[in-house]
Amino acid sequence: MALIVQKYGGTSVGTVERIKAVAEKVAKFQRDGHQIVVVVSAMSGETNRLIGLSQEITAEPTPREMDVLVSTGEQVTIALLSMALNEIGQPARSYTGAQIPIQTDNVHMKARIEKIDELKMRADLNAGRVIVVAGFQGVDFDGNITTLGRGGSDTTAVALAAALKADECQIYTDVDGVYTTDPRVVDKARRLETITFEEMLEMASLGSKVLQIRSVEFAGKYNVPLRVLSSFQEGPGTLITVDDEVDMEKPVISGIAFTRDEAKLTVRNAPDTPGIAYKILGPVGEANIEVDMIVQNVGAQGATDFTFTVHRNEYAKTKKILEKSIQEMGAGELTGDDKIAKISLVGVGMRSHAGVASRMFDTLAKEGVNIEMISTSEIKISVVVAEKYLELAVRALHTAFELDKTD
Amino acid sequence: MALIVQKYGGTSVGTVERIKAVAEKVAKFQRDGHQIVVVVSAMSGETNRLIGLSQEITAEPTPREMDVLVSTGEQVTIALLSMALNEIGQPARSYTGAQIPIQTDNVHMKARIEKIDELKMRADLNAGRVIVVAGFQGVDFDGNITTLGRGGSDTTAVALAAALKADECQIYTDVDGVYTTDPRVVDKARRLETITFEEMLEMASLGSKVLQIRSVEFAGKYNVPLRVLSSFQEGPGTLITVDDEVDMEKPVISGIAFTRDEAKLTVRNAPDTPGIAYKILGPVGEANIEVDMIVQNVGAQGATDFTFTVHRNEYAKTKKILEKSIQEMGAGELTGDDKIAKISLVGVGMRSHAGVASRMFDTLAKEGVNIEMISTSEIKISVVVAEKYLELAVRALHTAFELDKTD
Helix, strand or coil, X not given: CCEEEEEXXXXXXXXXXXXXXXXXXXXXXXXXXXXXXEEECCCCCHHHHHHHHHHHHCCCCCHHHHHHHHHHHHHHHHHHHXXXXXXXXCCEEEECCCCCCEEECCCCCCCCEEEECCHHHHHHHHCCCEEEEECCEEECCCCCEEXXXXXXXXXXXXXXXXXXXXXXXXXXXXXXXXXXCCCCCCCCCCECCEEEHHHHHHHHHCCCCCCCHHHHHHHHHCCCCEEXXXXXXXXXXXXXXXXXXXCCCCCCCCEEEXXXXXXXXXXXXXXXXXXXXXXXXXXXHHCCCCEEEEXXXXXXXXXXXXXXXXXXXHHHHXXXXXXXHHHHHCCCEEEEECCEEEXXXXXXXXXXXXXXXXXXXXXXXXXXXCCCEEEEECCEEEEEEEHHHHHHHHHHHHHHCCCCCCC | CCEEEEEECCCCCCCHHHHHHHHHHHHHHHHCCCEEEEEECXXXXXHHHHHHHHHHHCCCCCHHHHHHHHHHHHHHXXXXXXXXXXXXXXXXXXXXXXXXXXXXXXXXXXXXEEEEXXXXXXXXXXXXXXXXXXXXXXXXXXXXXEECCCCCHHHHHHHHHHHCCCCEEEEEECCCCCECCCCCCCCCCCECCEEEHHHHHHHHHCCCCCCCHHHHHHHXXXXXXEEEEECXXXXXXXXXXXXXXXXXXXXXXXXXXXXXXXXXXXXXEEECCCCHHHHHXXXXXXXXXXXXEEEEEECCCCEEEEEEEEEHHHHXXXXXXXXXXXHHHCCCEEEEECCEEEEEEECHHHHCCCCHHHHHHHHHHHCCCCCCEEEEECCEEEEEEEHHHHHHHHHHHHHHCCCCCCC
């Protein structure tokens, strides 16, 4: 017998029929002898409907009242799912965030969980009941309703699993697991049986939006085994675990993430003096533009080349800021490119295997792909290439690092 | 400065525009120096939408979960109204039933209020905030969400007014007050400035569905001055008060209520023996048919005539039951009429004035209206007449008892 926390997102509970299907699924787990806590999101579309109502009232809704408003979305789902479970003979009981209670700080619309009381849940589980909890919401220490921000239902599930010391936290979604790379680009992309938290974080932050980053961090921190699987088809999904042993069988690279959302800007021949990075990036940061990769090379004769990437939407704005900076510095020359793509190899195996970088560069060179920027971290190597080479590069790397489906 | 509890029903908050209009109205009261607690219902249509969802899941929804579900309707409204108030510069804060808390018993879907904590409300009022409370809902002593049953928002308002010792509880609705009779039948019907709780109860139970009966009982019990007025037009409405003095100016009759919903059945020449009423009405009650008026006359030679009224929809069913009873008794003969109407004069003034009944009977006789049944209580006289005479009778009585508009 295992204690399992399951989370079903908005699409999985998007209609009454789907809610009934989730009830059948949950009841089957319970019949198989497990104890089940279910976390649900609002029915798909509902949160947007509620936000729409608030926007008709005001452009700046009171954050406290926004939380009162949108938290009703999940409350509707927990009631309907509990009814559906009771209807098929599986005793169930719903809880709002405030009823558990899931205590949070008082930062409305992006609250953080501080404490979860497991007493009521434990009593229900021992009585054979399925517990249905509203995701995404909590209550502060003054009894105000709070929400964790959009997508926060994953975090609720992980936090409940941690509090209950659950055997597994299962995130049901519309994909059947985490893939070595985007299957729409590489048809040989393979579902991973397992991936480490660190790898998942790198994959998630690079656009493989299977899980909310925060919930993965949370699961890693509290050592909650996390599994991603499909609501709509059978299968084991992908288990996200702590990398507590060196698995010799495990490939060096777990996956390849990529994004086309970036643009790069280079200041050439800037004076190589202390504080030059701040002089260039300071005004960019002040304009609330997020900078991703940063590379600096020493150029000729005491000058330096300084390159960084920003979100593609910010390209024009950033360019304008830099033109002004260069004028003020009285030096340098600006170039830029918004037709770039970033490709990252991710894998904890990198730590113990030399040569990942050289194999990557070699592979790209053989395909005639020029590397424009390189950035490395302990478990990730990222390169920037011209956007037109993206698919070619990803497919070549997928094969070179033995990630292709073998069947 | 007065402390006022205001209740706005589903129609009054049925759209975002109407919610904004309510906010303006409330803010004006606050600017005029009053402290305001607002109780709101779900936006019109919302409760039915939620019930519809539950019906798609199951024919017998778990009552506990039904309360979790439908209570979201009011929660949406309190958030939107609070936002609208904040938007126009009037600080406001919303509370669900559980947040106040409004403590109830644990009878889901028809809970009764047991205790209201006024601490938080008092603090907000003293800080100059408008308090916006979700009507119709509460929380039991185990933290489960409860609802007071449909229309229970009036009761919430009265209960809050009692707990806060408010100066007045104002019920905003789509009519501008309580009338001497239905203005659609008598165009000279007049809005009453005041009416007593007792009279209001008699009027309400007879089909003048301006207020929920339970909220009127509640207001009477706790001596809360209750005012019915329109959300959509200006005016003082009707004040419902305790009859604490004899007002010599007050007319003997306050209003005339009527209903076409009834049918009458008569058992003639039933044996006049003890238990005969039970023999006739017992099987009717067992079939869950509610009996309204009952009249028994001693007939000729130890036999009795027994007449009663039921809802018109139950006429055929009741007739069938009686046919069987008569057969079993071996006596009696059955007649019936489902084309009747009941007309009631209501007024606390009746207590101290003799002759109301005779004036009523005289008025009807002059119009050629035959009285088929009579029933009296301390502040009410009801008669049953053929339905075709209804309008004629009501108009004649309205004039005879000096209820007509004088302008």
